[in-house]
Amino acid sequence: MYDNHALSVACENSEEVVVVFVFDKNILSRLKDSQDRRLTFIYESLKEMNQLLKQVNSRLIVLFGDPAQEIPSLASRLDVETVYVNEDYEGYALRRDKEVAERLSQKNISFFKFKDQVIFSPQEILKSDGKPYQVFTPYKKTWLLKLKPKHYEEFPVNLKKMIVIKAISSEPELKALKAYGFERSEILIPPGQTAGQKLLKSFLPKLKKYDKDRDIPSKHGTSKISVHLRFGTISIREAVRACRTQRNKGAETWLSELIWREFYFMILAQFPHVETKAFKLQYDKILWPGKVEHFKAWCEGKTGFPIVDAGMRQLNQTGFMHNRLRMIVASFLVKDLLLDWQWGEAYFAEKLLDFDLAANNGGWQWCASTGCDAQPYFRIFNPDSQAAKFDPENEFLKQWVPEAFEKSKKYPSPIVDHKVQRNKAIELFKKYQSQ
Ligand SMILES: Cc1cc2nc3c(=O)[nH]c(=O)nc-3n(C[C@H](O)[C@H](O)[C@H](O)COP(=O)(O)OP(=O)(O)OC[C@H]3O[C@@H](n4cnc5c(N)ncnc54)[C@H](O)[C@@H]3O)c2cc1C
Structure with a gap:
């Protein structure tokens, strides 16, 4: 609502502006958790936005469905001249925006995109x-x-340009979160x-x-x-x-x-192929020899490597993980557990509050050595030395994995031997490096 390129130009060029948000069923239907933290973040942010608009006698219009249908049909109902949006570089968003633009053009409605993010x-x-x-x-x-x-x-x-509430009285407003199929969840970063x-x-x-x-x-x-x-x-x-x-x-x-x-x-x-494939395509051929039960232990933060488990528990419990830990747990999944980086990428995509396709994919491909300008495959993090270097007093580890420091409590033994796995990873990557 502030410092927003599309909205700023819309206000400059128009007599009246209406602000619209679409809960996109194509995206929401793929989310597995009804308490997905991102929905609470978005919902609370929309509530604030609605309040700000109400202060100038306007409000948000909130649609629920397929944006390629919803936006053109709303534009017709309100008889708008132009739709303004900000650019989004993800494959799905590019296809969606193209479809919206085509449908609007059939109705002689202009569509403009702006660089904003x-x-x-x-x-x-x-x-x-x-x-x-x-x-x-x-x-x-x-x-x-x-x-x-x-x-x-x-x-x-310029909020003075916002359409008056009366003119949009029959259009849908922001409902309770459960109307969109989700429940509130706890988020530690205020929306x-x-x-x-x-x-x-x-x-x-x-x-x-x-x-x-x-x-x-x-x-x-x-x-x-x-x-x-x-x-x-x-x-x-x-x-x-x-x-x-x-x-x-x-x-x-x-x-x-x-x-x-x-x-x-x-x-x-x-390089849009990175969304589903390795940047360096030869690494797509790797047959990952890791075990499914190791993936489960990794997800649950029960690998017996405190620094890895601390990161995964922070993610599971808060939806956030510190960057150093993202690097350590990603490297561990690929180079110690010898599991497909795309499994880890998908797990992060499900859990991270800040999930962003480009940054997540880039981060994973960097750690897995499959990306452009990535960590060389033979430089492998040792989880114990990483812990000693970046958490020398065990402060973070004690917060997230307290049982690793109390003899009476049960903490799993390491599920793999780092030295052995390190050598296996180097051999595996060597084999595919030149294929
Ligand atoms: C395996 C892996 C997965 C990741 N997945 C995501 C993701 O889904 N979404 C995401 O925003 N970041 C991701 N990152 C990057 C980084 O970990 C987070 O951006 C950072 O931890 C967010 O915390 P911050 O806002 O305190 O960052 P700060 O350290 O304060 O950095 C400021 C901002 O710079 C950007 N940034 C920082 N580091 C990176 C980076 N390595 N790559 C791209 N942008 C960066 C972020 O927008 C961040 O908010 C990932 C990194 C790795 C190694």
Whole structure:
């Protein structure tokens, strides 16, 4: 509702603007858990948005169904001239938006898309030969060279243009969450744009130490804004504006992470095969020798490796996992349990509050060594040394796996031998490396 490109232009160009949200049945029908945390986050954020609109005598229209049907039919009912949306780079969203645009055009209604969730779209940062980058560092260099203050200016939203509530009285409004098939769940990261801005503000004093603290899970040294960036309750421009207020190593490192986010959007858009296949296609042929019961132990946080179990329990219980732990548990699934990275990717997609197809896929392919610019397959994390380095006082481990530190309590023995599995993983990757 604030700093939103499509909404800003809609308000500038129109006499009256109506804000619409569609609970997309195509997406919702694939979610297994009726208490999916993301639905609570979205729902609460919509409630806030509705309140803000009511303050200017308007309200949200909330549809439930297939957007390709719902949007054009609403546009006809309200006799609108133009539909404005923000770009989305996922395969499904691209197909959906194309269909919406076609149906609107049959009704002579214009449809405009705007770049909003990134500073630079996947086509804007290219190599000098016009091809997409496949390596992060030169991509980042070009990204930074191109960055000017105009790229992160706010897109203000003129709420005075919002349609009056009376004009849309027969259109559906926001119902209770259960009307969309879901129940409330507990979320630790407060939803909505006001809470998002507060969260970002509270992170700023920590920014200068981000480069040092970001890898220590017990320190809470990261921003936790990923879910807000995902759902647009913090704009990427605001995040960049915030970090441009400081010139230090911490701010530089944090900006670099925001650039990783755009790098993975670019990879997904330019190499769409990554959604279902390895970036390096030869690794799709791997026959993973791991055991299904090991996957179960990994999901449940019962592998007998405290750092892995701590990460998985944090994910299962809160919907969040610290980045260092995401790397450790992903590496462990692939290189210690010798299981298909796509199983892990799918599990994260189900559980993460901040799930984002591009970042999740990019993160998994990086850890599995199947991605572009990925961790080399022979560099394998040792879970115990990772724990000693990033949780030296066992603070995080004691919080999530207390029984590993109490002799009287039962904690499983390690389900595999790291040294043995490490060698097996190297042999496995070697075999497929040149195929
Ligand atoms: C296996 C794996 C899966 C991941 N899945 C997701 C996912 O589904 N959604 C998601 O947003 N991030 C994902 N990440 C990236 C990263 O772990 C999270 O963005 C980060 O932990 C979120 O916490 P934060 O907001 O405190 O991050 P901060 O450290 O404060 O970073 C600021 C922002 O930069 C972006 N960012 C940071 N690190 C990365 C990264 N490595 N790749 C892409 N963007 C990054 C995020 O938007 C983040 O909010 C994944 C990483 C791995 C290794």
